[in-house]
Amino acid sequence: MKTLRLILGDQLNSKHSWYKDNPENTVYCLFEMRQETDYVTHHIQKVIGFFAAMRDFGQHLKDKGFTVQYLKLDDNKNTQSLTDNLKLLIEEHNITKFEYQLPDEYRLDEQLSAFCNSVDIETEAFSTEHFYTERNDLKQFFQGKKQYLMENFYRDMRKKHDILMVAGQPEGGKWNYDKSNRNKWKAEHPIPPYKYFKNDIEAIVTLIKKEDIKTLGTLDTKTFSYPINRQQALEQLKYFCEVLLIHFGDYQDAMHTDQVYLFHSRLSFAMNLKLISPKNIVDTVLNYWRKHGEDINISQVEGFIRQILGWREYMRGMYWALMPEYKTLNYLENNNNLPDFYWTGNTKMNCLKQSITNSLDNGYAHHIQRLMVTGNFALLAQIDPDQVDAWYLGIYVDAVEWVQLPNTRGMSQFADGGKIATKPYVSSGSYIHKMGNYCDSCHYNKKEKLGDKACPFNSLYWNFLDDKRKQLGDNFRMKMMYSLLDKMEAKQLSSLKERAQQIIENPDNF
Ligand code: FAD
Ligand code: SF4
Numbered sequence: 195m196k197t198l199r200l201i202l203g204d205q206l207n208s209k210h211s212w213y214k215d216n217p218e219n220t221v222y223c224l225f226e227m228r229q230e231t232d233y234v235t236h237h238i239q240k241v242i243g244f245f246a247a248m249r250d251f252g253q254h255l256k257d258k259g260f261t262v263q264y265l266k267l268d269d270n271k272n273t274q275s276l277t278d279n280l281k282l283l284i285e286e287h288n289i290t291k292f293e294y295q296l297p298d299e300y301r302l303d304e305q306l307s308a309f310c311n312s313v314d315i316e317t318e319a320f321s322t323e324h325f326y327t328e329r330n331d332l333k334q335f336f337q338g339k340k341q342y343l344m345e346n347f348y349r350d351m352r353k354k355h356d357i358l359m360v361a362g363q364p365e366g367g368k369w370n371y372d373k374s375n376r377n378k379w380k381a382e383h384p385i386p387p388y389k390y391f392k393n394d395i396e397a398i399v400t401l402i403k404k405e406d407i408k409t410l411g412t413l414d415t416k417t418f419s420y421p422i423n424r425q426q427a428l429e430q431l432k433y434f435c436e437v438l439l440i441h442f443g444d445y446q447d448a449m450h451t452d453q454v455y456l457f458h459s460r461l462s463f464a465m466n467l468k469l470i471s472p473k474n475i476v477d478t479v480l481n482y483w484r485k486h487g488e489d490i491n492i493s494q495v496e497g498f499i500r501q502i503l504g505w506r507e508y509m510r511g512m513y514w515a516l517m518p519e520y521k522t523l524n525y526l527e528n529n530n531n532l533p534d535f536y537w538t539g540n541t542k543m544n545c546l547k548q549s550i551t552n553s554l555d556n557g558y559a560h561h562i563q564r565l566m567v568t569g570n571f572a573l574l575a576q577i578d579p580d581q582v583d584a585w586y587l588g589i590y591v592d593a594v595e596w597v598q599l600p601n602t603r604g605m606s607q608f609a610d611g612g613k614i615a616t617k618p619y620v621s622s623g624s625y626i627h628k629m630g631n632y633c634d635s636c637h638y639n640k641k642e643k644l645g646d647k648a649c650p651f652n653s654l655y656w657n658f659l660d661d662k663r664k665q666l667g668d669n670f671r672m673k674m675m676y677s678l679l680d681k682m683e684a685k686q687l688s689s690l691k692e693r694a695q696q697i698i699e700n701p702d703n704f
Contacts, residue, residue: 198223198283200294202302203230203244204594206251207468208424210295210323213258221287222260224252226267228274231407233301234584238402238409239418239557240591245398247422247467254423263287267405276302277309284315291316296329298322298510298596300517324468325507326355332511342512342613345370348504357476357503358496370500371443371493378629379448379456383441388455389433390419391426410537410588411554420463420591427464431475434459435482440490443497447562449545449630454552458560459498462592465506472502501561509600512614521599524579525611526618526665532572532581533701542704543650544636545626546571557591562629564590565619569606573620574654575698576661579609617671620658623649644689650697650704657694660687 196219199212203224212222226245245267252264263283265272273279284292292310296319297303310317321328335350336342349369352358358365379385395418402409421427434442438457445457464470476499483495513520535541539551549563559568564586572582579602586602587593604614623640627633633640633649642648643656659666659679666672679687697704 237411333515427470443494528576542637545632622655653693
């Protein structure tokens with residue numbers, strides 16, 4: 195028997211049981227393909243990062259003595275299609291069995307299932323051995339329940355994996371320290387420099403240009419700064435524990451004009467490519483805290499673990515429970531076009547300018563920039579969720595559909611009618627001002643609702659509530675907002691709606 199084992203670009207898990215020993219007659223394959231570079235317009239750093247990590251992983255396997263077929267994008271043999279490349283290798287190597295790890299993306303899962311049904315050799319699918327949960331665990335957990343609350347799932351995960359638990363109770367007495375994680379950063383604690391790697395990517399940059407791959411965003415050095423292999427991911431994690439964890443929770447939601455990463459870990463790219471597992475990260479953070487964390491409050495640690503053990507696993511479970519219909523949902527019936535400034539950062543609204551410029555320059559924005567700035571505006575301006583998805587899926591180096599889609603369409607755009615978020619994440623300018631300093635140097639005035647200088651978020655906010663009363667009016671968590679809206683004078687509301695309409699019709703003028 196001769197076996198072909200497929201490794202997808204986000205399956206670079208060197209700790210997988212596939213690599214425990216080196217089975218005879220087994221060929222491992224990795225492909226750089228137009229199929230993957232072109233299904234959406236990606237950030238240039240995202241394409242570079244994936245190829246750099248794949249090349250590194252292929253080399254690592256070769257160094258360990260594995261037989262590897264690595265097809266670069268411009269390899270003559272490369273058909274640029276996953277299934278055609280597989281057929282080619284099956285024939286070339288007289289393969290009698292095909293093995294693959296279950297893809298995390300629905301589109302690839304469908305493609306590989308169809309492929310397996312079409313070939314007349316034996317096939318077998320394996321777990322990626324990356325997540326805490328299996329694909330369908332969350333679906334089973336919520337079976338028969340009306341709401342899919344992340345908090346219920348998270349508490350169950352804490353108990354099941356005995357994480358931050360003492361005698362069956364949450365350590366420190368609370369499950370959730372969210373309320374202490376909402377500080378504005380006022381330079382009271384200096385932000386350490388971010389840890390970056392100088393991965394040489396010159397050959398990949400040349401290749402992308404030569405092959406004329408359409409990308410977005412910028413690359414101003416010939417290096418890629420996020421981890422591209424396990425060793426670098428471990429170094430990034432060590433830096434996080436030693437330097438950033440101490441204030442992670444405090445400033446988790448903060449935004450600042452001079453700071454891109456604040457106390458965030460920058461681990462999402464490494465984790466999503468499976469260079470490092472969530473368990474590895476959670477265990478390391480906990481061990482560090484127990485050994486050296488006398489100055490680190492539990493709220494920082496719990497805040498971080500909740501993102502990984504809670505949100506990340508929950509989003510994946512929701513994706514698999516609700517696809518493929520999930521990708522088509524548009525509960526709020528939003529159909530406007532995404533403004534051009536999402537692709538350029540060219541707007542007078544400083545919060546958007548800063549968040550989008552960060553994204554274009556670094557393929558990165560932290561959670562609150564994604565949710566409460568770019569996501570908030572897109573929702574208030576009632577943008578078509580398909581266009582919002584395409585932007586989020588392209589622009590971030592960590593964007594893979596299983597995690598991008600539920601975050602964007604669900605949590606941020608409420609297009610699922612409340613399966614993930616219990617109410618839409620919308621706000622006027624006051625929230626953005628509360629969490630950062632963007633408003634201080636903005637063309638607009640965060641306090642004004644009407645007039646040329648009025649913050650666009652203010653009129654858009656009330657207009658949104660009024661427009662979506664049919665879908666949101668009965669939402670218990672929106673009750674207070676609607677009672678405020680009901681108290682507003684008709685003339686005031688009509689002026690606000692008029693200004694909102696001007697913004698919606700011509701967002702690029704603002
Ligand atoms: P940190 O702030 O240091 O957090 C640590 C880790 O927690 C992250 O690396 C990530 O793995 C996990 N995490 C935190 N929040 C979430 C979340 N909501 N869902 C899943 N995991 C989470 N994350 C992605 O990995 N890929 C995406 O495509 C993506 N798209 C998003 C789109 C929107 C609209 C929003 C609101 C959030 C999105 N997120 C996405 C979640 C989050 O913004 C990023 O994981 C985070 O900003 C990555 O930076 P970091 O590694 O420095 O995170
Ligand atoms: Fe954004 Fe409004 Fe603040 Fe300007 S004033 S930064 S547009 S929230």
